[in-house]
Amino acid sequence: MQGVVPKNIDGYPVVKELGRGVSGRVYQVRLPGRQRYAALKLFTGEIDPAWTTRFRREFGAVARCRHPGIVSVYGIGEHEGRPYILMEYVKGVPIDVAMRDSVRPMAPLPGDRQGSLASAVLQILDTLKYLHGRKITHRDI
16 A cells, blocks of 8 residues: 555545545545545554444544535545545645645745635634534544
8 A cells, every 4th residue: 555546446536646644645536437536534544443333433533524625535444454534525725735835934025925824714613613513623623
């Protein structure tokens, strides 16, 4: 699995890898029989029964969320013994890339970028407020 982009994950043709982190990789996949795409996060880290139980419980909670700052979750599955989440694909720039390219330590943003950064931060805070109101903690924040 290391370094190799699969051609297909559980019947979903892989278009490209979108990103990777400590716990897994995210791929853009095509929904079979459609010209629509989804994002599929395949977990590659260490997995034990307690983790799997928590994953399924948290998936259920997030799948019920409806908020503009949260992608729709279509389902979960397993590929070669590894769990995955199938979710809405949103075209754009990942927040870490956008922030890295926009924010310089200890330097103010140019005037035309200050509003967009403040707007993004307010949207993130609104989403976290929504999640916390439902007793959900985002573990990556």
